[in-house]
Amino acid sequence: MKTKQSRRLGITGLLCLAALFVNAQITITLQPNASRGKDALLTSLARNTNYSDHADFSALAWTNRGSLVHVRALLAFDLSEIPIGAVIEKAYLSLYSYKSPANGAHSTRSGSNKSVLQRVTSPWEEHTVTWNTQPSTTAIGQVYLPASRSAIQNYEQIEVSQLVQDMVNSPGANHGFMLRLAIEEVYRSMIFASSDHLNGALHPKLEVTFSDPVPVDSCVVFQARDKNGKDAALSTLKSNTNYGDHAELSGMVWTNRGVPVVVRSLLAFDLSSIPVGAEIVSANLSLYSYESPANGSHSTRNGTNACVIQRVTSTWEEHTVTWKNQPTTTEFEQVLLPASLSNIQNYEDIDVRALVQKMVDNPSANYGFMLRLFDEQIYRKMIFASSDNKDESLHPRLRVCYNVVP
Numbered sequence: 001m002k003t004k005q006s007r008r009l010g011i012t013g014l015l016c017l018a019a020l021f022v023n024a025q026i027t028i029t030l031q032p033n034a035s036r037g038k039d040a041l042l043t044s045l046a047r048n049t050n051y052s053d054h055a056d057f058s059a060l061a062w063t064n065r066g067s068l069v070h071v072r073a074l075l076a077f078d079l080s081e082i083p084i085g086a087v088i089e090k091a092y093l094s095l096y097s098y099k100s101p102a103n104g105a106h107s108t109r110s111g112s113n114k115s116v117l118q119r120v121t122s123p124w125e126e127h128t129v130t131w132n133t134q135p136s137t138t139a140i141g142q143v144y145l146p147a148s149r150s151a152i153q154n155y156e157q158i159e160v161s162q163l164v165q166d167m168v169n170s171p172g173a174n175h176g177f178m179l180r181l182a183i184e185e186v187y188r189s190m191i192f193a194s195s196d197h198l199n200g201a202l203h204p205k206l207e208v209t210f211s212d213p214v215p216v217d218s219c220v221v222f223q224a225r226d227k228n229g230k231d232a233a234l235s236t237l238k239s240n241t242n243y244g245d246h247a248e249l250s251g252m253v254w255t256n257r258g259v260p261v262v263v264r265s266l267l268a269f270d271l272s273s274i275p276v277g278a279e280i281v282s283a284n285l286s287l288y289s290y291e292s293p294a295n296g297s298h299s300t301r302n303g304t305n306a307c308v309i310q311r312v313t314s315t316w317e318e319h320t321v322t323w324k325n326q327p328t329t330t331e332f333e334q335v336l337l338p339a340s341l342s343n344i345q346n347y348e349d350i351d352v353r354a355l356v357q358k359m360v361d362n363p364s365a366n367y368g369f370m371l372r373l374f375d376e377q378i379y380r381k382m383i384f385a386s387s388d389n390k391d392e393s394l395h396p397r398l399r400v401c402y403n404v405v406p
Contacts, residue, residue: 024212025089030077031205037195038126038176039075039204044068047131055197056100057204059115059181060107060189070184071103072134073194074124076176077206082168085213085401091164092157093117093177095192096202097148103191105151110187112147116341119163120175121348136346137178139338141166144182148190155192157207164208166349169282170399173348180341216281219401222269229387229395230268230318230368237261239323247389248292249396251307251373252381260378263295264326265386266316268368269398274360278402283356284349285309285369287384288394291344295383298340302379307337311355312367329370333358336374340382347384349399356400 032038034053041051045064060071082088099105106113118137129135141162145155160177167174181188193202233243237256252263291297298305310329321327333354337347352369359366373380385394 025209027207027209028081029205029207031200031203032077032195033200033203034196037203038077039073039194039196040124040126040129042072042074042129042131042134044070044131050128050130052126052129053196055194056103057095057179057192057194058100058103058190059179060103060191061181061184061186062103062189063186068186072178072180074120074129074135074176074178075204076120076174079164079167079171079174079208082208082210083213084168084171085216086168086210087212087214088161088165088168089209089211091159091161091206091208093160094154094156094158094205094207096154096204097152097192098197098199098202099152100191103189105191106148106153107151107187107189108147110185112183113188113190114147114182115145115179115190116182117143117145117158117160117163118178118180118341119166120178121173121346123175135175135178136344137341138346138348139341140347140350142338145190168210169284170349214281215403216401217403219399220273222271222398222400223395231386231388231396232266232316232318232321234264234266234321234323234326235261236323242320242322244319244321245388247386248295249287249371249384249386250295250382251305251371252295252383253373253376253378254295254381255378262376264370264372266312266321266327266368266370267386267396268312268366271356271359271366271400272363274400274402275404276360276363277405278360279405280353280357280360281401281403283351283353283398283400285352286346286348286350286397288346288396289344289383290385290389290391290394292383295381297343297383298345299343299379299381300339303377304339304375305380305382306339306374307371307382308374309335309337309350309352309355310370310372311358312370313365315367327367337382352398356398360402
């Protein structure tokens with residue numbers, strides 16, 4: 001990768017980071033060429049074909065011989081120059097447009113070509129990835145590109161600071177970005193150059209300014225697994241029935257034989273290993289979606305399925321809690337999960353720092369989280385795996401970094 005200024009800092013250990021005292025800011029610029037760049041097109045026209053050497057980096061919905069074709073794009077940068085735990089002050093992505101011989105230029109022929117950049121949450125290989133094997137993404141922290149005003153329009157200095165911060169915090173999970181239309185309806189397109197374009201000046205560029213890592217005494221990862229996991233579903237269908245062993249965590253409103261059913265979920269982690277009064281530097285919750293045999297997957301059939309994560313404020317027991325005796329919650333500092341863009345979509349590294357800080361400050365009042373739809377209207381749902389799911393890799397995960405306050 002080409003860099004204007006760079007420095008490599010070594011840090012030993014993954015779960016215990018030594019405190020660093022230098023606070024200098026460093027800026028690096030990454031604009032890789034074809035041999036060093038990692039990007040690829042994904043197209044529904046040829047679902048099993050790899051397009052890793054395509055000159056375009058684009059999002060579009062068009063037709064081919066009358067059939068609807070969707071195109072999305074993947075892009076990743078090598079961020080190894082940035083030390084684990086560094087504070088990302090600013091990160092700007094620049095994309096450069098041109099008239100593609102294959103796909104033309106930006107188009108709003110049938111409506112807005114507003115697009116979205118999302119963080120990719122699963123691995124992909126540049127020379128093998130296809131539409132059918134495309135990686136998962138998260139809507140957390142996604143960045144919108146407003147509709148273009150002309151056919152040739154660069155999008156320079158798109159702020160992606162939070163997305164890059166997430167990639168730096170977990171280097172093993174740096175899988176880059178996906179570009180896609182916000183509304184994938186026909187005759188709309190955004191066309192940019194990829195790192196394989198002959199004109200190097202048009203290659204995607206990432207500029208990152210960062211400071212040395214915030215001192216952290218320790219980081220701990222909690223992943224609920226069966227017996228030490230505490231979660232339960234709550235359902236109005238059987239309001240006195242306990243679902244402490246249910247395989248799902250969900251926020252949902254659906255029908256059963258024509259009767260509306262509301263579902264919420266509870267989740268708690270044992271945080272006793274974190275000293276009382278510790279300063280929580282970061283706390284990130286990850287929820288993993290799947291196709292549930294009972295309730296399917298995410299759905300926005302009747303509107304947004306945005307959910308909220310709230311802090312629970314009263315006691316509950318995993319194997320006795322029901323809809324009727326569900327605990328109280330608070331909306332204070334609740335966290336919003338934006339509507340899903342696909343039916344299988346993980347929500348990783350959800351920032352729940354403020355909620356966890358309250359739990360650590362008062363351990364006897366650590367009652368965990370509630371997941372529920374923001375607007376509990378019919379035919380909307382988010383479906384995730386619980387700690388009782390057979391696939392342990394899908395169990396909820398909480399990563400907490402903290403400092404011990406003297």
